[in-house]
Amino acid sequence: MDDVIQIDDQWYYAAGSQKTDSRNQVLKQGNTFAVLDLLGDISRTGLGEQGVYHLGTRHLSHWELLINDRRPMLLNSTMKEDNSVLMVELTTPDIHEGDRLVLRKGELHASRSIIIEGAILYENLKLTNYSNAPLVFEIKYHYAADFRDIFEVRGNHRSRRGSLLPVEVDSDSALLKYRGLDQIERSTEIDVQGKEQTVSDKEANIRIQLQPGESDTLRTIVACQNDQIPVTKRSQQQAIQQVSTFIDQFNQERTCIQTSNEQFNDWINRSTSDLMMLTSETPHGPYPYAGVPWFSTPFGRDGIITALQTLWIHPQLSKGVLNFLAATQATELDPVAESEPGKIFHEIREGEMAALGEIPFRQYYGTVDATPLFVILAAHYYWRTGDLEFLEKIWTNIKRAIAWIDSYGDPDRDGFLEYMRQNEDGLKQQGWKDSDDSIFHADGNNAEGAIALSEVQGYVYAAKNRAADLAEIFGEKEWASQLRAEATDLKKKFNERFWVDSIGTFAIALDGEKNPCAVKNSNAGHLLYTGIVEEKYVKRLAETLMDEDTFNGWGIRTISRGELKYNPMSYHNGSIWPHDTALCAAGLSRYGYQSECTRLLVGMFDVSCFLEWHRLPELFCGFDRINGHAPTLYPVACAPQAWAAGSVFMLLQSCLGLKFYSHLSEIRFENPMLPPAIQWISIKNLRMGEATIDCTLRRHPRDVGMNVDRKEGNVKIVLVS
Structure with a gap:
């Protein structure tokens, strides 16, 4: 950690830091994840974020494979397409003992197979002798466990810690232990x-003898546990089967997408695999953890937006998110946790x-x-699925959420939600841009007081309009009328107070004095x-979003070039976040700006083509796009996130104008558009209730046509062009 320091929420690097040259491999399953280097080791370079983590604690901080005390040479490091298994192919350099050559380069092959399942890392190391003589x-394996909390790894200082306990060793295992200040071992x-x-x-030292052409496999497990939650050990093959069963179920439930462009397919497949890996089974259903390494835990906003992005291909994920959020909805006042009933x-x-x-942040609101x-x-889940039974189950939670908006969320009763x-x-700062300096005025001064963010209004x-729709379904027509009236009043008041004509867009917020942050x-x-x-502001707003100060050719900058705090290397003041760009695309599509929406899809696709594994990171820097050059990465961005x-699924849905109306048993494609790089897109296993369709959309010179390849059940497909 000597090459990086953190001050507040900003990271600073020594000039000689090698972090930007390093690449990690990530494995995750449930509440356990590993960040490894390309050799499959846990080294002590860069940010020092590598390790095996379980329930917020680093259980393995050093893991290094040596052959005759030398680090092997990397041949290849590949993750299985579904992110379940890391395969690393190695050999050795020439290894001498004194003047004697004991291992010649390329004669010994070492293959590491690593998987995580059920809080255990399983590693199989297969060794093969390709020489014409016996090898000895x-x-x-070097190992260590510092049992640091993930916030310590991120840079938080602790004045005192618990105690590392004596290591218990027997003939084939070592038990590394730590008793925390919370008295958990x-x-x-x-x-x-x-x-x-x-x-x-x-x-651990293992002596190996191999005859010419002979192979041997060493099996190692690293089990993370505490004295409250036991773990079940399996063989690696059994662990692979457990993970495969989860992946198979995920794939059976989701809609499958394929296009004419293989690179675009790689982006879709990688995004799908990342979502599978990040999704954890909870007592309330599946939940997408936010990101690795720093946010591998449930986040409310992240979970909801991920669910909205993927609702059309995997509604069961949205159901799990809703059920989890309903079960954890606040019921009491707690200023420390910032908890209020309904939140x-x-x-x-x-x-x-x-x-x-x-x-x-134990349970932070x-x-x-x-x-x-x-x-x-x-509401979107209901329109997508027609699952009224589940909606009825969480209806009280929805009403409590509206009650929080109108009470605790608006303490001065001016009609704006603020924090x-x-x-x-x-x-x-408690919106999605939660850096301390992310909400500011045109003169660069930070906004103070109770903040009313624009997008939150x-x-x-939308919440009140959608809640009104649901209220009518449940026969609460008077409340539905009240909600719609409140939404109409909010729309009028918002457009009057937030629009800033001089910059052609809405202020990012109102400060505590109700002054706009222009x-x-x-x-x-x-x-x-x-x-x-x-409507009178839509065209101007769309033009502002797509001008060269805001859209840099890759995506939408969080803050436009030219603003006083604009910094393309910042976390929230000029960087580009894929999910943010996807939401902008969905907004443009809603108002009929399909061409602009498609430009955003192309920009993000181009980013994916420059990145290894086609994996979009949490964010990247907002520098101007230079033809033939890759985007500049943000050094501590989570990947996967x-x-x-x-984002790819929301971008695609927006370009296709895809909408669902379960109460009408209708799926609509409104003014669909495909970019030149995609001639056709195939959508299979698209479900609504008991009905299922397969369809193909093809790009023509002036429009997009559609063939329904299969239709089972009662559903109507409508193409509007």
Whole structure:
């Protein structure tokens, strides 16, 4: 960690840092994930984020394979397409003992197969002798466990910690243990299976003899556990089968997409695999954890937006998100957790620091937008699926969310939803741009007081309209009329107070004195998505979003070039976030700007083509696009990140004008458009209720045509062009 320091939410690098040259491999299953280098090791370079983590704690901080005390040479490092297994192919350099050559380069092949399942990392190491003589050599695994909370790994200082306990060693295993200040004992058991081996508190040594052409496989497991949650050990093959069963179920439930463009297919497949990996089964159903490494935990806003992005291809994920959020909806006042009745949480954290209150995020509600977004998702889920039985189950939660918006969310009763943190250790800014300096005025001064974010007012507008639709279904017509009246009033008031004609867009926020923060921003695209923008402003707003100061050719900048705080390398003040661009595209599509929407899809597709594995990161830098050059990466961005992975599906849905009306048993494609790089797109297993369709859309010179290849059940397909 000597090459990087953190000050507030900003990261700074020493000039000699190698972080930007390093690449990691990521495995995740449930509440456990691993960040490994390309050799499959956990090294101590760069940010020091590598490790095996379980429930918010790093259970393995060093893991290094040596052959005759030398690090092997990398041949290949590949992740299975579904992200389940990491395969690393290795050999050795020439290895000498004194003047004697004992291992010649390229004669020994080592293949590592690594998977995580059920809080255990399984590694099989297959060794093959390709020489014409017997080989005798030593395999060594170095290991250590620092049991640091993930917030410590990120840079948070702790004045005191728990105690590392003596390592328990026997003939084939080592048990590394730590008792935290929360009095929970966490342990990492390293079990090595070899023929001739010795195990100590820091390393395992295995002596190997191979005849010409002979192979041998060493099996190692790393089990993460605490004294409250036991783990079940399996063989690696059994672990692979368990993970495969989950993947098969995920794939059976979802809609499959294929296009004429193989690179575009690679982007779709990688995004699908990332979503599968990030999704954890919870007692309430599947939930997409936000991102690896720093956000591998439930986040309210991230989970909802990921669910909205993927609702059309995988509605079961949205159901799991809604059920989880309903079960964790706040029921009491707690200023430390910023909890208020009816509010949807921001994030939930496991780990020692959360349990002790050293960070406020154990079950933290400091977010202003998750609550209206919860209502929006619930309504969209119903229109997509017609699942009235589930909607009835969470109807009380929806009503509580609306009640929070009107009460705790609007303390001065001016009709705008606003926030001001209650806990000094909590988040100062509580929208999706939650850096301390992300909400500011045109003169560069930070906004102070209770903040009313622009996009949040749009979310409230959409939430009240959608809640009114649902209220009518449940026979609460008087309340439905009231909600619609409130939404209409909000739309009028919002357009009057937030529109800034001099910059051709809406202010990013009103400060505590109700003064507009008149800076050009990407949040305005979210307003189009919600429908709160009056028609007289739509054209100008669309032009502002797509001008060269805001759209850089890759995506929409969070803050436009030319604003005083614009910095393309910042977290929220000039960078580009794929999910943000996808929401802007959905907004443009809503108002009929299909051409602009398609340009955003092309921009993000081009980004994916420059990136290894076609994996979009959490964000990247907002520098101008230069033809023939890749976008500039943000050094500490999470990858994979759930709502970055989900972006391709929202972008596609927007370009296709795809809408669902379950009450009419109707699926509509309104003014669909495909970019030149895609001649056709095939959509299979698109379900609505008991009905299923397969269809193909083809690009023609002036429009897009559609063939329905299969239709089972009662559903109507409508193409509007």
